[in-house]
Amino acid sequence: ELKVEQNPLFLSMQEGKNYTIYCNYSTTSDRLYWYRQDPGKSLESLFVLLSNGAVKQEGRLMASLDTKARLSTLHITAAVHDLSATYFCAVFLTQGGSEKLVFGKGTKLTVNP
């Protein structure tokens, strides 16, 4: 059974600081996704990482994937209040003709002035 672990689960940081969220998973997969969720809202796609060594950047967020280590990171640079949200990583799993995303528990990020 694929397990996806994110850490930290809660992150409180000051504006202007940098931090990294980690996503470890237990089974081979070459597709990993990062989503953002605001309170009471649905999931907004941030990054699609499709191969080992993939790195993508959008604004103050950068995501990377190491399929050999089964690790993805989401790095936040110079955080601003608008980044406050819950961030999920999700690993793509195919099995017996079916497919699904397996999500981590999420990292609730709070950026304080």
Added chain:
Amino acid sequence: DTGVSQDPRHKITKRGQNVTFRCDPISEHNRLYWYRQTLGQGPEFLTYFQNEAQLEKSRLLSDRFSAERPKGSFSTLEIQRTEQGDSAMYLCASSFDRDTSYEQYFGPGTRLTVT
């Protein structure tokens, strides 16, 4: 393209009642997924359709749950004899098999409260 839509957005029901949710995927998306998200948790997979065929149903889905996707277009998720533990956000997502990224696009969700 208007994205994935779900109806209703909110549903309050009494324990023991039946409820049905609808999901309209992005047009031409032949893959459709249902997930359930409880407070403070990540979404959990419920079921997957490729066109009209239901290819997987999670162990999370008891016999009280049923999902359909007639003609491979919209999908419905029905919960019979609702229980308080069914209270959650039910998310629908779709993807296109010609998109090699397999990216799933999520709808706004249906929030179910069972009293």
